Amino acid sequence: MDTFIQLTFQGVSLGCIYALIGLGFVIVFKSSGVFNFAHPVFVMASAYIVAALSPFGFFWGILTAAVCMVAVAIGCELFVLRRLAGRSLYLVIMATLGLSVMGQSAIAMIWGVEAQGSTEGPMGRGVLEIGGVSLPWASLSIIAVSLVLLAALWFFFQRTRMGLALRATADHHEAAMAQGISMRRVQLVSWGIAGLLAVVAGVFLGAFPRRVSPSMVDTALGVLPALVIGGFASLVGAVVGGVSVGLMLVLGAGYLTSFGGGGLYVVLPYVAMLVVLAVRPSGLFGRADVERV
Amino acid sequence: MTTQTLPAPPVTTPTPATRRPRRLLTGLLVVAMLVVPLVTTPQWQAIWVFSAIAAIAAIGLHVLTGLAGQVSLGHAAFVAVGGYTAIWLGEDRGLPLWVWLPAAGIASAAVGLLVVPFAARLRGLYLSVVTLAVLFVTDYIWNTWEGLTGGTNGRSAQTVQLFGHDLFDDVAFGPFLLSADQQYFYLACAVLGVGALAAYNLARSRPGRAFGAIRDRDLTASVVGVPVARMKSAAFAVSAGYAGVAGALLVGYQTYAVPDQWSLMLSVQYLAMIVIGGMGSLGGAIAGAFFVTAIPQLVALLAGVLPGISTTPTTGGGITTDLLANFLYGLAVVVVLVVEPRGLAGLPARIGSVLRRKEAKA
Numbered sequence: 001m002d003t004f005i006q007l008t009f010q011g012v013s014l015g016c017i018y019a020l021i022g023l024g025f026v027i028v029f030k031s032s033g034v035f036n037f038a039h040p041v042f043v044m045a046s047a048y049i050v051a052a053l054s055p056f057g058f059f060w061g062i063l064t065a066a067v068c069m070v071a072v073a074i075g076c077e078l079f080v081l082r083r084l085a086g087r088s089l090y091l092v093i094m095a096t097l098g099l100s101v102m103g104q105s106a107i108a109m110i111w112g113v114e115a116q117g118s119t120e121g122p123m124g125r126g127v128l129e130i131g132g133v134s135l136p137w138a139s140l141s142i143i144a145v146s147l148v149l150l151a152a153l154w155f156f157f158q159r160t161r162m163g164l165a166l167r168a169t170a171d172h173h174e175a176a177m178a179q180g181i182s183m184r185r186v187q188l189v190s191w192g193i194a195g196l197l198a199v200v201a202g203v204f205l206g207a208f209p210r211r212v213s214p215s216m217v218d219t220a221l222g223v224l225p226a227l228v229i230g231g232f233a234s235l236v237g238a239v240v241g242g243v244s245v246g247l248m249l250v251l252g253a254g255y256l257t258s259f260g261g262g263g264l265y266v267v268l269p270y271v272a273m274l275v276v277l278a279v280r281p282s283g284l285f286g287r288a289d290v291e292r293v
Numbered sequence: 294m295t296t297q298t299l300p301a302p303p304v305t306t307p308t309p310a311t312r313r314p315r316r317l318l319t320g321l322l323v324v325a326m327l328v329v330p331l332v333t334t335p336q337w338q339a340i341w342v343f344s345a346i347a348a349i350a351a352i353g354l355h356v357l358t359g360l361a362g363q364v365s366l367g368h369a370a371f372v373a374v375g376g377y378t379a380i381w382l383g384e385d386r387g388l389p390l391w392v393w394l395p396a397a398g399i400a401s402a403a404v405g406l407l408v409v410p411f412a413a414r415l416r417g418l419y420l421s422v423v424t425l426a427v428l429f430v431t432d433y434i435w436n437t438w439e440g441l442t443g444g445t446n447g448r449s450a451q452t453v454q455l456f457g458h459d460l461f462d463d464v465a466f467g468p469f470l471l472s473a474d475q476q477y478f479y480l481a482c483a484v485l486g487v488g489a490l491a492a493y494n495l496a497r498s499r500p501g502r503a504f505g506a507i508r509d510r511d512l513t514a515s516v517v518g519v520p521v522a523r524m525k526s527a528a529f530a531v532s533a534g535y536a537g538v539a540g541a542l543l544v545g546y547q548t549y550a551v552p553d554q555w556s557l558m559l560s561v562q563y564l565a566m567i568v569i570g571g572m573g574s575l576g577g578a579i580a581g582a583f584f585v586t587a588i589p590q591l592v593a594l595l596a597g598v599l600p601g602i603s604t605t606p607t608t609g610g611g612i613t614t615d616l617l618a619n620f621l622y623g624l625a626v627v628v629v630l631v632v633e634p635r636g637l638a639g640l641p642a643r644i645g646s647v648l649r650r651k652e653a654k655a
Contacts (some may be wrong), residue, residue: 083631084631087634093421094630095626097626102620102624105619105620109611112609225422225426270426273422
């Protein structure tokens, strides 16, 4: 029972990271119709920046990463993806994959391919013991900060003018424009938010397995099944999908060690995703039409 | 529904006046392709072989994405299926090339049909994620099924023999002494030629036209009587078949196969080939394959001229040829998409229009 509680806790904290990454994908997708395969690279780049600058102060690192990532995200939107508006989904995906390849090789040129230090900062490596269960402080902070961030995002989307504009845009581009909403501003804001979310997710992802390495891109891409399970166009779906994928990965890793060579947990989210696709193709929280026309 | 919103068909029907120079150009390029490996250095010969093999896989993706408009991020998985089929039949069972090469294509096409229950129902983004799932699930299989793949360390591949002659032994052919790379290149080119011809004819057949209709608008296609689900399945099977043949030739040339090589990066490379070459163009897919495969070697040449590029791969960072090559091919994809969506295939037309403008001025 202790193991189960422990694993569930770890799963939820990994799930929170996936939820943050997933929100970065969904917010951009809803506002500009771009499915940004470069987002995992944003996540990894912020982790590298924070890890490199943490000797000078953890929060300076986060500040620098935040400025850089917002600039990079907005730059990608302005100089590449805005020019591809109205082109087929496939070409847009290809452009973000090209950006992803560029970002990955740029990072490897700057920092090499070996693992760097962790980004735990003040979260530390301490452990909180409750009964027989040991809960790392890092995981506790991940869950706490994620909850605060989700609440802030909810407030932004439901209670502010800009949030309303973003929701209107997501519902119907033309109708939103007819109401005088500036599409350019909405898209810049949503890419900026995605950049910020990438920084938080990057810091957490670098603190959770305690190292920053090129394989973070693959870890972050693991959010895709979460998005399908939740539905690409749903913010709630991204959070629910993210947490369930986190749980599947950690519980699977804990309990399925004796089946299929011990690596079976890696494919669990994809199997769950295929089941969801077969039963309810628009995802648990999605609407039927998410096609970009 | 206005006709303006539909994308222009990328395959323009050539008029007799434009057909002759185009045929001449194609002929010249084919001859150049066959002669160049005889006169270039061994490093470049290896690049030519890899390019020709990659071109076969790229044609498969061209059929799926360029003609039928279906997105696939899992092409590397089908290349891997072909590769391991060839290893199993050629190395473990000791069967000849005539068996393992077609079998690799058929096995891969069969695995491609597994995607169909999803592919027939899904479009666009969801389809791309499903194909990505195929890639990750097969990656897990390759790493776990040690009896076939040798686990993470990989294993040796089948030897490639034609008429009892091992292609890796030098052979005298008239005045030429053909090296292993040259022989392998001609084998790959022969397969590439057959594959390209088949794809060229496929685009002009009834299924080919159906693919085009589905690409432009699958709803419209179904209204005019195209069996959409069956045609999508066919496109996936054909594309996977090409990938499988390419995989068999690839592992044969490498003489080994490791599970890590069938990564998402490989899939993205194949996609980059058809994007850089020009979406929907067969010649473009082949040209793109040669271009993307040759970038590392081009960067190595550049390293001799420009300071600051190190030619030895390191783990500690710095601008190495490998990383710079990767960066440049990512950049090439983005630039092509933003600046010249027709890709390499659009270059002759662009040069032609510039020349005509000059003529008109003179």
